Amino acid sequence: MSLQQELHYGHFIDGQDYLGHTPESIDVINPANGEVYATMSMGDKGDVDAAVAAAKRAFNQPSWREMSNNDRGDLLFKCGQVIGAHAEELMFIESRDSGGTIRRAAGMDIPIVIDLIGYYADLIKTTNNIVDLPTKPLPEAGHAQVWQEPIGVCALITPWNFPIFIAVAKIIPALAAGNTVVIKPSEYTPASTTHLVQLLSDVLPKGVLNVVNGDGASVGEALTTHPDVGKVSFTGSTCVGKHIQKMATESCKLVGLELGGKGPAIVMKDADLDLAAYGITFGGLFNSGQACESGTRILVHEAIHDQLMEKLAAVCDTLVVGNPLDPATSYGPIANKNQYDRIMGYIDGAKQQGLTFVCGGEPIKPKGFEGGYYVQPTIITDVKNDMDIAQQEIFGPVLSVIKFSDEQQAIEIANETSYGLSAGVWSDDLVHAQKIAKQLQAGSIWINDWHMLRSDAPFGGYKNSGIGREFGIAGLQAFMQTKTIGVSLERDPRNKMMWSLLHTSPQQ
Numbered sequence: 254m255s256l257q258q259e260l261h262y263g264h265f266i267d268g269q270d271y272l273g274h275t276p277e278s279i280d281v282i283n284p285a286n287g288e289v290y291a292t293m294s295m296g297d298k299g300d301v302d303a304a305v306a307a308a309k310r311a312f313n314q315p316s317w318r319e320m321s322n323n324d325r326g327d328l329l330f331k332c333g334q335v336i337g338a339h340a341e342e343l344m345f346i347e348s349r350d351s352g353g354t355i356r357r358a359a360g361m362d363i364p365i366v367i368d369l370i371g372y373y374a375d376l377i378k379t380t381n382n383i384v385d386l387p388t389k390p391l392p393e394a395g396h397a398q399v400w401q402e403p404i405g406v407c408a409l410i411t412p413w414n415f416p417i418f419i420a421v422a423k424i425i426p427a428l429a430a431g432n433t434v435v436i437k438p439s440e441y442t443p444a445s446t447t448h449l450v451q452l453l454s455d456v457l458p459k460g461v462l463n464v465v466n467g468d469g470a471s472v473g474e475a476l477t478t479h480p481d482v483g484k485v486s487f488t489g490s491t492c493v494g495k496h497i498q499k500m501a502t503e504s505c506k507l508v509g510l511e512l513g514g515k516g517p518a519i520v521m522k523d524a525d526l527d528l529a530a531y532g533i534t535f536g537g538l539f540n541s542g543q544a545c546e547s548g549t550r551i552l553v554h555e556a557i558h559d560q561l562m563e564k565l566a567a568v569c570d571t572l573v574v575g576n577p578l579d580p581a582t583s584y585g586p587i588a589n590k591n592q593y594d595r596i597m598g599y600i601d602g603a604k605q606q607g608l609t610f611v612c613g614g615e616p617i618k619p620k621g622f623e624g625g626y627y628v629q630p631t632i633i634t635d636v637k638n639d640m641d642i643a644q645q646e647i648f649g650p651v652l653s654v655i656k657f658s659d660e661q662q663a664i665e666i667a668n669e670t671s672y673g674l675s676a677g678v679w680s681d682d683l684v685h686a687q688k689i690a691k692q693l694q695a696g697s698i699w700i701n702d703w704h705m706l707r708s709d710a711p712f713g714g715y716k717n718s719g720i721g722r723e724f725g726i727a728g729l730q731a732f733m734q735t736k737t738i739g740v741s742l743e744r745d746p747r748n749k750m751m752w753s754l755l756h757t758s759p760q761q
């Protein structure tokens with residue numbers, strides 16, 4: 254066995270590594286070359302019980318419950334410092350785990366995660382958890398306060414496409430609000446989240462942040478149905494999200510769902526086509542197209558269709574697909590074999606339908622990485638909006654182009670989808686583009702760009718793309734619950750107006 258194969262990712266519970274109470278483990282595969290590089294403990298309900306119990310104990314510790322917002326903010330800043338100090342190893346682990354490029358990890362994941370932590374650290378320091386409502390006038394003077402409180406133990410379930418980023422986007426607001434956490438990363442990408450939790454344990458009290466590795470059927474379901482879990486925050490596919498919501502309903506848990514997308518990008522006649530060609534490919538092919546808010550339905554005015562297709566093909570020609578650890582690589586492998594097979598299935602289906610391939614449509618076998626899961630940048634045109642490749646989330650480097658002849662038609666096509674995570678407009682008329690944006694049914698609309706996520710801007714889906722919002726103030730409030738405390742200042746029972754509904758002659 255090589256040194257690399259000796260790597261094992263277990264659980265992390267109550268401030269320490271924990272292998273789990275069963276010896277079961279599965280292989281972890283590097284998608285860049287298809288090789289097993291580690292093993293992962295397959296957790297079960299018993300491991301979830303242990304982690305939730307640790308998180309519950311930590312939540313009930315006065316030192317955690319009564320920590321001031323100022324101290325909590327300081328603690329979060331320390332988390333950011335830990336991540337900054339270990340950025341290189343986290344980037345490498347993330348790349349090997351998920352196939353994301355080191356260029357992405359260095360240019361996006363680490364900076365955005367540190368920015369997000371700084372944002373929530375600042376936000377919680379200036380958050381007042383108690384708001385006084387105006388006192389009601391005499392004779393029945395009353396006073397009410399609205400308290401924002403943590404929920405308790407939060408279960409975070411994450412996917413494989415941006416493991417660290419999505420984990421941090423949930424962990425940090427959950428901790429900022431005063432909760433404790435059990436996180437379950439995707440079974441395809443356990444490494445970076447487990448390592449991140451281990452690193453953060455240097456600054457966090459024990460039991461506040463726990464990780465249980467395993468698959469959805471065992472660990473995911475056990476978390477979702479656990480009576481001591483107060484909130485489930487899930488990012489993943491719409492189908493699993495709906496299932497989680499049903500299960501969590503049984504015990505009245507709060508549920509946040511960040512689900513799939515099929516973002517429409519409307520390219521108007523007046524768009525700057527060079528800008529659009531680079532932007533559309535950035536919007537749809539970044540991270541091998543494995544981003545929920547990618548722009549993957551490209552709605553193009555028929556007058557500019559041919560010209561834009563030429564430009565898109567030329568831009569795709571310049572993309573370098575291969576070794577994710579090479580800083581020159583544009584995008585790396587698909588994150589796992591199942592997903593690769595799914596993508597190739599959609600591409601083969603489009604070929605069988607006789608659709609026009611502007612470019613791509615084949616796997617790639619980069620030299621030295623022949624065992625990895627690489628797909629060419631693929632653009633398919635003459636697509637109709639009711640076809641599978643226009644309606645279903647492919648989650649790969651595949652763009653479906655649909656022609657339109659007038660603006661109203663484009664808006665209708667854009668909205669004819671069960672998803673509503675992102676949408677966009679390419680146009681030189683910014684005022685008019687905003688009028689179009691108003692009519693698009695999606696949580697994020699971008700004009701002349703894509704993936705414009707910000708720490709302070711709420712992000713989430715309309716329709717089947719989710720429930721609730723992450724990032725911004727909404728992202729913090731999603732991990733809080735509200736309590737109203739009413740104090741009556743009236744001591745004379747005769748002046749209590751509502752009491753007269755029951756009592757006829759109260760004595761003073």
Ligand code: NAD
Nearest residue numbers: 411412413438439468469473474489490493511512513545
């Ligand atoms: P997935 O739904 O298969 O899995 C996501 C997570 O859920 C994994 O940790 C998995 O183990 C777990 N899971 C699976 N079955 C479960 C069950 N029955 N109970 C509890 N947990 C269960 O998704 P994926 O394939 O890992 O990720 C890709 C999907 O995620 C895409 O649809 C993508 O659009 C979506 N996604 C959405 C966002 C967003 O912010 N909206 C971000 C990234 C990815």
